[in-house]
Amino acid sequence: SYELTQPPSVSVSPGQTARITCSGDALPKQYVYWYLQSPGRAPVVVIYKDTERPSEIPERFSGTSSGTTATLTISGVQAEDEADYYCQSADSDETSWVFGGGTRLTVL
Amino acid sequence: QDQLVQSGGEVKKPGASVKVSCKASSDTIINYGFSWLRQAPGQGLEWLGWVSLYTIETKYAERFQGRVTMTTDTSTRTVYLELRSLTSDDSAVYYCARDNPPNTVTNTYYGMDVWGQGTTVTVSS
Numbered sequence: 112s113y114e115l116t117q118p119p120s121v122s123v124s125p126g127q128t129a130r131i132t133c134s135g136d137a138l139p140k141q142y143v144y145w146y147l148q149s150p151g152r153a154p155v156v157v158i159y160k161d162t163e164r165p166s167e168i169p170e171r172f173s174g175t176s177s178g179t180t181a182t183l184t185i186s187g188v189q190a191e192d193e194a195d196y197y198c199q200s201a202d203s204d205e206t207s208w209v210f211g212g213g214t215r216l217t218v219l
Numbered sequence: 220q221d222q223l224v225q226s227g228g229e230v231k232k233p234g235a236s237v238k239v240s241c242k243a244s245s246d247t248i249i250n251y252g253f254s255w256l257r258q259a260p261g262q263g264l265e266w267l268g269w270v271s272l273y274t275i276e277t278k279y280a281e282r283f284q285g286r287v288t289m290t291t292d293t294s295t296r297t298v299y300l301e302l303r304s305l306t307s308d309d310s311a312v313y314y315c316a317r318d319n320p321p322n323t324v325t326n327t328y329y330g331m332d333v334w335g336q337g338t339t340v341t342v343s344s
Contacts, residue, residue: 112281112282142324144330144331146330146331148264153314153316153334153335153336153337154264154314154331154334155334156329156330156331156332159328159329159330159332160324160328160330163329165329165332197264199264199330199331201321201322201324202321205322206281206321206322207266207278207280207321208254208266208269208318208321209266210263210264210265210266211263212263213263213264
């Protein structure tokens with residue numbers, strides 16, 4: 112079955128830039144979506160269709176996708192950004208949504 | 220404000236079935252379909268499938284085929300997830316989310332942008 116691969120953890124100091132990657136063979140042809148999940152809460156979409164940001168999400172969140180790797184970038188990381196982040200995309204047959212295993216962002 | 224309100228937590232024995240509901244708060248949300256997802260304790264998100272509120276079209280993740288059924292009640296703006304033959308591996312928080320199916324990404328698709336609060340299902344003997 113199709114898999115999306117994320118690093119288990121990323122750590123940055125406040126004010127630095129955090130980059131979280133998501134790799135998958137179908138990404139050249141499929142959009143990627145990124146979600147932030149705080150403990151005990153439902154996920155929140157922070158990036159959709161590779162690069163688009165919902166209006167209520169801070170500008171420090173941005174997304175790119177090139178080839179088989181998509182990247183979520185958080186510029187000027189704040190303590191409140193500490194959370195789990197998941198990427199989502201469709202498999203090559205577009206029959207299933209697939210999620211990456213998640214990346215825990217720690218703000219040092 | 221668009222909201223999805225899910226039913227309360229469930230405790231089931233192995234081999235039993237569970238049915239979870241997800242009710243849309245307003246008519247503005249009901250032109251969409253809904254995905255069901257789950258998250259086992261300390262684990263990531265897993266997609267179970269998608270259902271259209273109006274057309275009753277469904278798409279199920281391959282690993283749940285034959286064990287899951289998603290249904291709708293348009294009169295109450297409610298979608299349902301039924302999962303059968305439960306094992307301890309099915310213990311998780313189950314979420315509904317406003318969504319399109321994987322093969323239909325329209326101009327107005329913003330990802331899973333509205334989520335229910337989650338329903339905890341515990342399977343234990």
